[in-house]
Amino acid sequence: MDRLFANDTVNAAISGEGKPLFLFHSLLSDRASFASIEPELMRAHRVIVPELPGFGGSKAVAGGLAAVADRMAEAVRDAAEGQKAIVLGNGYGGFVALQMAIRHPELASKLILADCGAAFSAQGREAFRNMAAAAKAKGLAAITEVAMRRLFAADFQATHPDLMRDRREAFLKTDTEVLQAACGQLAELDLRPELSKVRMPVLVLVGEHDEATPPPMSHELAALLPDARLKILSGCAHVPQLQAPRAFLDAIADFL
Numbered sequence: 001m002d003r004l005f006a007n008d009t010v011n012a013a014i015s016g017e018g019k020p021l022f023l024f025h026s027l028l029s030d031r032a033s034f035a036s037i038e039p040e041l042m043r044a045h046r047v048i049v050p051e052l053p054g055f056g057g058s059k060a061v062a063g064g065l066a067a068v069a070d071r072m073a074e075a076v077r078d079a080a081e082g083q084k085a086i087v088l089g090n091g092y093g094g095f096v097a098l099q100m101a102i103r104h105p106e107l108a109s110k111l112i113l114a115d116c117g118a119a120f121s122a123q124g125r126e127a128f129r130n131m132a133a134a135a136k137a138k139g140l141a142a143i144t145e146v147a148m149r150r151l152f153a154a155d156f157q158a159t160h161p162d163l164m165r166d167r168r169e170a171f172l173k174t175d176t177e178v179l180q181a182a183c184g185q186l187a188e189l190d191l192r193p194e195l196s197k198v199r200m201p202v203l204v205l206v207g208e209h210d211e212a213t214p215p216p217m218s219h220e221l222a223a224l225l226p227d228a229r230l231k232i233l234s235g236c237a238h239v240p241q242l243q244a245p246r247a248f249l250d251a252i253a254d255f256l
Contacts, residue, residue: 203229215232
């Protein structure tokens with residue numbers, strides 16, 4: 001069931017009963033990237049899967065990643081109905097969740113940050129700038145294969161043609177201006193000076209073969225957070241919940 005939150009600006013799917021668990025999707029994917037893990041999670045949780053601002057039925061917001069995080073904090077506050085939530089973010093959704101935890105520490109009891117970090121390397125920043133420029137000049141079709149390579153390793157793509165077709169179609173529905181803005185925000189982002197403010201327990205996950213947010217970023221993130229543990233997901237890339245849902249669920253089970 002879909003509902004609108006944050007003054008009707010954030011659309012979210014809701015299923016299950018129990019402690020609220022929010023799932024924030026990545027920049028190069030959409031909320032369907034959690035479809036394989038939702039059935040198990042909803043057995044013990046009220047699972048809320050929003051579309052981030054500018055995606056699907058959620059309205060875009062101006063003002064950078066901080067404004068996105070504030071909008072999502074409003075949505076979490078509404079949807080959690082007075083309970084402290086667990087927030088799981090993948091990729092861009094992880095950066096949003098982390099920024100939200102810094103700015104609104106009262107909202108979440110735990111964070112799961114899958115394949116993100118606190119700041120990109122110079123090479124990573126340049127990759128985002130190049131992606132934004134190519135999208136602006138040539139449209140999303142011109143960067144679709146680049147985006148897919150950032151999400152999945154080549155051998156996985158070759159053996160999962162139906163899933164890859166679905167992921168390409170989902171990516172091409174992304175609002176180009178929203179993508180460009182997010183790329184620009186990530187290229188400038190550095191949350192390292194503020195990580196000491198994140199006092200809740202954090203599980204940091206990363207795919208062994210993630211090229212979009214490489215494992216060193218997660219190592220750094222876990223080392224700088226006051227209360228964090230790190231798990232490496234063998235054989236996975238940037239969206240492990242899609243690539244290896246059983247391994248992903250096993251990795252988060254004890255923490256949940």
